[in-house]
Amino acid sequence: MGINMKILNLMQCLNLGGMEQSAYILMRETHEKMITWQVQSITPGGVGKKIAANLNIPAKDNLYIGKFGWRSYFELKRKILEFIGDIILVTGPSLTSCLAIKGSSYKKVLGIHFCHGSSIKERLKWKLFYNFFGKDYDAIIYHSQYILEEAKQIAPYLEDKFHLVEYSTQHCSITSEKDKRTARQHLDIPTDKFIIGNAGWLIERKRFDIFLQVCAKISKSYPNVFYLIAGDGPMRQELEILARDLGIIDKVKFLGWQEVLHTFYQALDLVLFNSNSDAFGRTVMEAMGYGVPVVASVLEGGTDSVIIHKENGYLIPKHEIEQLAEYCLKLINEQDLYNKFQLASIETIRKRFSNDLYVQKYLEVFNDVLKAS
Structure with missing residues (x-):
């Protein structure tokens, strides 16, 4: 299959947590096959910068100075504006990253990787987030049924944008x-x-x-x-x-x-x-x-x-x-x-939960978003 998409992965960080590992799987399985990837981290680069380099994926990072990274906001926005392609994928929402792409003409996909929380304060924060940013995204991906159901309760008016793409991993034989x-x-x-x-x-x-x-x-x-x-x-x-x-x-x-x-x-x-x-x-x-x-x-x-x-x-x-x-x-x-x-x-x-199924579901979301142009 030829390359047919250029996507910027705007990531919270380049570490080795579950959210980041899932992003590396997606990029490793698709880069220079179906997708040409670029990576922008809103925080200083971690081990993931080396992983991206090994995959031949250009990766930039940011200083993230001040509360919520506000003092680095304009530098981050400048770097994002250098991207020329089809889709911006936000891997893990943050105030800085979501503000930096607000108003962008590109198709935008948001990946939610963590629970919304059960307290009134936490739910209110998410309600405000969806009210302010929800309309910016062409698709919002949830990585478990649990957080998808939470989102339906908090922002039912966005449900037509919601997609379930559960995490994946390789399956092996039992270790000898x-x-x-x-x-x-x-x-x-x-x-x-x-x-x-x-x-x-x-x-x-x-x-x-x-x-x-x-x-x-x-x-x-x-x-x-x-x-x-x-x-x-x-x-x-x-x-x-x-x-x-x-x-x-x-x-x-x-x-x-x-x-x-x-x-x-x-x-x-x-x-x-x-x-x-x-x-x-x-x-x-x-x-x-x-x-x-x-x-x-x-x-x-x-x-x-x-x-x-x-x-x-x-x-x-x-x-x-x-x-x-x-x-x-x-x-x-x-x-x-x-x-x-x-x-x-x-x-x-x-x-x-195979990697093949995970990649297939992501590609379906990306293709649907582009077809809706």
């Missing part, structure tokens, strides 16, 4: 014992223990404190376990102190950010995922794509789109330490159940 051992040797972790891990920003919302508390509970019943955390953030030091206070610091390794998570997932036996709010926990689906069973607690979000409780994993709506530890121990001790969840996880990703 040989490859698992090699991955663990590469990460310098024990090769003979049951490994439980999680990945993400070390921030309050992601509840790695719950992860560590559950790990401590598990260790009392099953000491032959090691715990692995991939990611970084402002709470790292606090979490390291908590691991020490819980008496498991010698059983936990903080890997920091991993540009490629292939080795991380190959090393794992189980993912324990906890979050206060996640539109669609990317770590969950990535783990399942490798056939790694998941035990999760999520207070609000669309994780139930991928985890079907007791069918392909465990998912509860509260951070109940005892219950989470019990589910982990069941998977440690019951091999038949573990095998069932492994196979069901891979099949879920293969059928509903």
Whole structure:
């Protein structure tokens, strides 16, 4: 298929979070095939700038000075005006980015990657956002059914612009014992223990404190376990102190950010995922794509789109330490159940959340937007 679109991806940042990883998948699968991409980050470039360079995609960043980046606004707008193409895709809305393209003659598509929140204050902010910016966009994409339904409640008058494009990941075969051992040797972790891990920003919302508390509970019943955390953030030091206070610091390794998570997932036996709010926990689906069973607690979000409780994993709506530890121990001790969840996880990703399907749905939105010219 020939190249037929030129799109500027206006991104909140160029880091390694779930929102950014999904953007990199879309660009990697389509660049110089169906789409010629350019990238503009509203904040200083992160690891994603290197990823874009490796894909031969021009990527610029911005300083983001002042509250909401207002002091960098005119420089950002100038850079955006240099774009010549067909569509501007806003990956993750921010006041700065939305204002910078307001009034632009290009077709505009907005990608919403996070929950709207349940409090009156949060919902009011989103209502104001949709009232002021909603009409600017030719399409608004939501990455889980959960946040799509939230948007319908907040801004029903925009529903004809709404599209559901759920996150995606690759599906693999179950990691062999040989490859698992090699991955663990590469990460310098024990090769003979049951490994439980999680990945993400070390921030309050992601509840790695719950992860560590559950790990401590598990260790009392099953000491032959090691715990692995991939990611970084402002709470790292606090979490390291908590691991020490819980008496498991010698059983936990903080890997920091991993540009490629292939080795991380190959090393794992189980993912324990906890979050206060996640539109669609990317770590969950990535783990399942490798056939790694998941035990999760999520207070609000669309994780139930991928985890079907007791069918392909465990998912509860509260951070109940005892219950989470019990589910982990069941998977440690019951091999038949573990095998069932492994196979069901891979099949879920293969059928509903493949990269091919994700790209196809995005292309359908882009084509529809251009046809409406």
